[in-house]
Amino acid sequence: MAKILVAFGTRPEAIKMAPVIQELKKHPDLQPIVCITAQHREMLDQTLELFGITPDEDLDLMTPGQDLSSLSARILTGMAPIFETHKPDAVLVQGDTTTTFCAALSAFYHRIPVGHIEAGLRTGDLTAPFPEEGNRVLTTRLASWHFTPTDSNRDALLKEGVNSNAVYVTGNTVIDALLWETNRINSGEYDTDTTILLNRFERPFILVTGHRRESFGQGFNDICHAIKQIAGKHPDIDIVYPVHLNPNVQEPVNRILKQAENIHLIQPLGYESFVAMMNKSLFVLTDSGGVQEEAPSLGKPVLVMRDKTERNEALTGGVRLVGTDPQKIVEEAEKLLTDSDHYEKMSTALNPYGDGNAAKRIATILAEHFQHKQ
Numbered sequence: 001m002a003k004i005l006v007a008f009g010t011r012p013e014a015i016k017m018a019p020v021i022q023e024l025k026k027h028p029d030l031q032p033i034v035c036i037t038a039q040h041r042e043m044l045d046q047t048l049e050l051f052g053i054t055p056d057e058d059l060d061l062m063t064p065g066q067d068l069s070s071l072s073a074r075i076l077t078g079m080a081p082i083f084e085t086h087k088p089d090a091v092l093v094q095g096d097t098t099t100t101f102c103a104a105l106s107a108f109y110h111r112i113p114v115g116h117i118e119a120g121l122r123t124g125d126l127t128a129p130f131p132e133e134g135n136r137v138l139t140t141r142l143a144s145w146h147f148t149p150t151d152s153n154r155d156a157l158l159k160e161g162v163n164s165n166a167v168y169v170t171g172n173t174v175i176d177a178l179l180w181e182t183n184r185i186n187s188g189e190y191d192t193d194t195t196i197l198l199n200r201f202e203r204p205f206i207l208v209t210g211h212r213r214e215s216f217g218q219g220f221n222d223i224c225h226a227i228k229q230i231a232g233k234h235p236d237i238d239i240v241y242p243v244h245l246n247p248n249v250q251e252p253v254n255r256i257l258k259q260a261e262n263i264h265l266i267q268p269l270g271y272e273s274f275v276a277m278m279n280k281s282l283f284v285l286t287d288s289g290g291v292q293e294e295a296p297s298l299g300k301p302v303l304v305m306r307d308k309t310e311r312n313e314a315l316t317g318g319v320r321l322v323g324t325d326p327q328k329i330v331e332e333a334e335k336l337l338t339d340s341d342h343y344e345k346m347s348t349a350l351n352p353y354g355d356g357n358a359a360k361r362i363a364t365i366l367a368e369h370f371q372h373k374q
Helices: 013-027 042-052 068-086 098-109 134-142 151-159 172-187 192-200 219-235 245-257 271-280 290-297 326-338 340-347 356-374
Strands: 002-008 030-036 088-096 114-117 145-146 168-169 205-208 238-242 263-266 284-286 302-303 319-321
Touching: 002 013, 002 068, 002 098, 002 271, 002 356, 013 030, 013 042, 013 088, 013 114, 013 290, 013 356, 030 356, 042 271, 042 302, 068 098, 088 290, 088 356, 098 114, 098 205, 098 284, 114 134, 114 219, 114 356, 145 151, 145 319, 145 356, 151 168, 168 245, 168 356, 172 271, 172 356, 192 271, 205 271, 219 238, 219 263, 245 263, 271 290, 284 290, 302 326, 326 340
Parallel strands: 002 030, 002 088, 088 114, 114 145, 145 168, 205 238, 205 284, 238 263, 284 302, 302 319
Antiparallel strands: none
């Protein structure tokens, strides 16, 4: 039986790794070992509880005000004894976080093959998003298996010289997780907090998320002024903003938006509550990567508050880039709020990110590899 160590550290990784862990558990030839770095702590723990995941190893590395250099060093030194104890046959990492790159680098140092889930996403600019673009480019150089969400992600890797035999188009595991969660919500299996939240917001609302490092400072000021303008133009519509805990987000958001009557600044949401709110919203304003994949699956248009995206497949459909320019953000929001044909076109666009079977494909590929090695 092949031992597959699954390493992750943030809530988005946990969401996208949860279906993979479940599929590895089902497979008779694979044994998952779950290791979390807890690069993020509270929001990660909520997600683990939702999906019923108990880590085998918890490095608990988060510290107040952590910087990338010290976090990277702690992950590298923390992973080494984990590999020595469990001696995994392979390591799986997901996406583009500091945990992703550093766990892959540590595995490389221990001569353990790495599988990269959500591989091949590119903006072509190492500064946007920062440091995520650098993390995923570097992880590509270390990986033995590249599990890409789309054909265009595969093509990006081939252009960089990655061996085509090591690249697999699987779809994105976030769709697996999203469909699992929406099925629970639709069948009424959500918790009391989600019920209270849904009942609280009865009027039509726009859902907002924002946390990108490259927007800290003037970018977030501009985003907040745009949101305030939209709220002022449409007093009959609410804007719900679960505010990220980072002080660089909290300060401008509270300073600029707190007094507006139809803007509701709330605590970060667990995955279940967030999916339920996304499903109920008119559309989503975000700088998140995962939301660009999730919201179109729910028929919700997305305005991406970034200048570049590594998820270009949906830009002709349900997703629009608006950057942090207040005028652009307000203009695109106005179109969705006032032009029903435009809204209909974006909300019914085809979602290119998968069919909900990505995790099963990944587990099958790994199992076949280790069967052939026997």
